[in-house]
Amino acid sequence: MASALGQWAPRGYSVMVVEDGEGFAGRFHPYSTDDPLLVYAIVARAWGRGYASEGARLALDWMMATHGPRRIGSNIDPRNTASVRVARKLGAVPEGTTEWAGATLDVWAYYS
Numbered sequence: 001m002a003s004a005l006g007q008w009a010p011r012g013y014s015v016m017v018v019e020d021g022e023g024f025a026g027r028f029h030p031y032s033t034d035d036p037l038l039v040y041a042i043v044a045r046a047w048g049r050g051y052a053s054e055g056a057r058l059a060l061d062w063m064m065a066t067h068g069p070r071r072i073g074s075n076i077d078p079r080n081t082a083s084v085r086v087a088r089k090l091g092a093v094p095e096g097t098t099e100w101a102g103a104t105l106d107v108w109a110y111y112s
Helices: 050-066 081-089
Strands: 015-018 023-028 038-040 071-074 092-100 103-110
Touching: 023 050, 023 071, 038 050, 050 071, 050 081, 071 092, 081 103
Parallel strands: 038 071
Antiparallel strands: 015 023, 023 038, 071 103, 092 103
C-alpha cells in the first residue's frame, strides 16, 4: 500500500478506496514495467456486490480521460475467475502471461 500511495506525487495517480473501505481500485505503475496497470481488490465480505466491476470501470474511465488513451494492463491469477470476469466485462483482451512475485499471471489489456 505504501508504494501505491507514493505514486500520487510523482505520477499523479494511484489507487482509490472503494465504498466503505471494502477494497481498492485504480492505476498502479510498478517502476519495473513500461505500462500502467489497472488494479482492483475487494475484501471477501463484500464479494458479489459489484464493487470490483464498478470501481474498476470508474478507475479505467478516469485513467483514459485524464492520462490519455493508451494500453492499460491487468495481471490476473488465472484461478481468480471473478477477476477474469471483471476484466472481460470491462473489455480487456488476453495477451499472454507474466511472472510477478514468483507467480505466473495472465496479462489482460484494455485499449481505448
